[in-house]
Amino acid sequence: MNVIEVENLSKHFGKFKAVDDISFNVSRGEIFGFLGANGAGKTTAMRMLCGLSLPTLGEARVAGFDLYKDAEQIKRNIGYMSQRFSLYDDLSIRENIRFYGGIYGLTNKQIKAKTESMLHHLNLEEEANKMVKSLPLGWKQKLAFSVSLLHDPQIVFLDEPTGGVDPITRREFWTMIYEASDKGTTVFVTTHYMDEAEYCSRVSIMVDGKIDALGTPLELKEKFDSPNMGDVFLKLARKAKRGDN
Amino acid sequence: MFILFGMPIVQILIFGFALTNEVKDSRIAILDESKDEASEAIIHRLESSLYFDIEKNITQPQLVDAFREGTIKLAVVFPQKFSEQLEHTNAASIQLIADATDPNVATTLVNYASAIIYDSQNDLKGFKELPFKINTEMRMLYNPQMKGSYNFVPGVMAMVLMLVCAMMTSISIVKEKEMGTMEIILVSPIVPMRVIIAKMVPYFILSAVNIASILLLSVFVLDVPIHGSLLFLISECLLFTLTVLALGLFISTISGSQQVAMLISLMGLFLPTIMFSGFMFPIENMPVPLQVISNVVPAKWFYYIVKNVMIKGLGFQFVWKETLVLSGMMLFLMAVSIKKFKVRLE
Missing domain, CATH: 3.40.1710.10 (abc type-2 transporter like domain)
Incomplete structure (x- = not known):
């Protein structure tokens, strides 16, 4: 069953086609890797799917809801973790969880239960009342990911969640992604790390606003006759005409 | 530049x-x-x-x-x-x-x-x-002892409310845009109206406290009397507070960074409040174009109302026109900013 269906989706900024006619499907429980060089249009595409930005052309259904008609329903069924760190620095961990529970309309009882289990799971029980800004980046990112799953969304969108995080924490982060996927949550993730691309169930590679390759990491490696995903990516990304901006 | x-x-x-x-x-x-x-x-x-x-x-x-x-x-x-x-x-x-x-x-x-x-x-x-x-x-x-405070209390009130409400509201919303937390709020199902109200409530309360302290200080320390109805004066103050809150909201929808919001608040609100409210420089002596401009400065109307109610002790029948202008400004700004408050990032 497909939880994301995208058909001929485009986003133009004036003459610049940030996203140029992309189509793909993502099925339930998949970890869908969304790769591309800087400026290839990944973030724009993801923002359209989250309802943060309106497409210029094309159709898309997210969690079974139409992107144009049911944007509010989509919002209830997705989680989002942005490229930039997205918790409130000047609130404590506990307050952040409460805040996000609140804006997703969870009851106080639900929030309380979720907070305890999340703190326990992340081993942050002792830090619960500390300001988020005092946490190391890796912990913040893990916390932000957990918070984006707070309302049990069908799909979670992660925009470069592991940028600037050390390899060990990245490993732990991916363990969390697998756990979420095992529970049936679809994970839509953009990344620059090619080793992470290997962990995905399927990968799409965007070049100049278009999807140039789509398949399981194994398929792509065979198709492009490469030993690893990094090589696949380089072969495709070199064709890009757009600069690195 | x-x-x-x-x-x-x-x-x-x-x-x-x-x-x-x-x-x-x-x-x-x-x-x-x-x-x-x-x-x-x-x-x-x-x-x-x-x-x-x-x-x-x-x-x-x-x-x-x-x-x-x-x-x-x-x-x-x-x-x-x-x-x-x-x-x-x-x-x-x-x-x-x-x-x-x-x-x-x-x-x-x-x-x-x-x-x-x-x-x-x-x-x-x-x-x-x-x-x-x-x-x-x-x-x-109205002011037999010729006290300067009779003149500046209403003016200071307008300025303080302008600063607290407009500047702080606009900065607090723009800050969320800068931090990236606004994105998270926008992808959540929360309705924009609630975000706006939640942003306004703390500053509204803050302003109410400020109004109270200014009035208390002016009555008991500066000996400026409140000749008109206290209740009426306070409701006019709260109306002005709402107007500037709406103004702050409006600024936040048009500015992208905290610096811009601050600059717009200072240049666009603070200076005009000082210059055009009639509190430093009498409006009647300005050239006609500036007199026309002064009409769009909310503080001018508020200053007039406070002066009349507080110092001259006049009632609603003498300031209803000014009250109407302020209410109109408030509704207009509210409507525009709620409409402009972006549900999507562009």
């Missing part, structure tokens, strides 16, 4: 030409109860002065109303049988009544008028041999 090069030019022009403490063309009224030779001669003198714009043929009840509505700043009252008195006693007195809610203007006007009256004694030489004396009796309405 425009700001760097444009601001000095605009400011020097505005401060140089438009904002003067001088008093020109002030509307004054003359109540001449004797209508005789001497009084006419003096009135003639007053009329030929550039400082005054004279309203004659006014009756006593009209005079009271004119002061309340603020249409005149000064009245010159000649007692009955002015000439006769001069003739027989070699002395007569003219009463000068000034609206002292703005003590500076009142003093200036009274001084001008006294000087002219003194000069006109020369005109009367032929009429009566010297020595004779015309006394001027001054009466400062």
Whole structure:
């Protein structure tokens, strides 16, 4: 069953086609890797799917809801973790969880239960009342990911969640992604790390606003006759005409 | 760039030409109860002065109303049988009544008028041999002690509310945009209206506390009385608070960073509040284009209302027009900013 269906989706900024006619499907429980060089249009595409930005052309259904008609329903069924760190620095961990529970309309009882289990799971029980800004980046990112799953969304969108995080924490982060996927949550993730691309169930590679390759990491490696995903990516990304901006 | 090069030019022009403490063309009224030779001669003198714009043929009840509505700043009252008195006693007195809610203007006007009256004694030489004396009796309405605080309390109130509400609200929303937390709020199902209300409530409460402390301080420390209804005064203050909150919201929708929001608040709100509210520089003396501009400054209306309610003790029937203007501004700004508040990032 497909939880994301995208058909001929485009986003133009004036003459610049940030996203140029992309189509793909993502099925339930998949970890869908969304790769591309800087400026290839990944973030724009993801923002359209989250309802943060309106497409210029094309159709898309997210969690079974139409992107144009049911944007509010989509919002209830997705989680989002942005490229930039997205918790409130000047609130404590506990307050952040409460805040996000609140804006997703969870009851106080639900929030309380979720907070305890999340703190326990992340081993942050002792830090619960500390300001988020005092946490190391890796912990913040893990916390932000957990918070984006707070309302049990069908799909979670992660925009470069592991940028600037050390390899060990990245490993732990991916363990969390697998756990979420095992529970049936679809994970839509953009990344620059090619080793992470290997962990995905399927990968799409965007070049100049278009999807140039789509398949399981194994398929792509065979198709492009490469030993690893990094090589696949380089072969495709070199064709890009757009600069690195 | 425009700001760097444009601001000095605009400011020097505005401060140089438009904002003067001088008093020109002030509307004054003359109540001449004797209508005789001497009084006419003096009135003639007053009329030929550039400082005054004279309203004659006014009756006593009209005079009271004119002061309340603020249409005149000064009245010159000649007692009955002015000439006769001069003739027989070699002395007569003219009463000068000034609206002292703005003590500076009142003093200036009274001084001008006294000087002219003194000069006109020369005109009367032929009429009566010297020595004779015309006394001027001054009466400062609303503010007999000529306290400056009567003038600045309403002005400070407007400024503080402007700063707290407009600047802080706009910065607090723009900060979320900068931090990236706004994205998270926008992808959540929460309705924009709730975000806006949640952003406004703390500053509204803060302003209410500020209003209370300013009023308490001015009554008990500065001895500025509240002549009008306290409840009415407070509700007008809260109305103004809402208006500036809406203004802050509006600024936040048009600015992308905290610096821009701050700059717009300072240049677009703070300076105009000081210049155009009538609290530092009398609006009547500005060139017409600036007078027109002053109408869009909410603080001008608020300043007028507070001054009238607090110092003159007037009720709703005298400030309903200004209240209406403020309410209109508030609704307009609210509507525009709620509409502009982006549910999507673009």
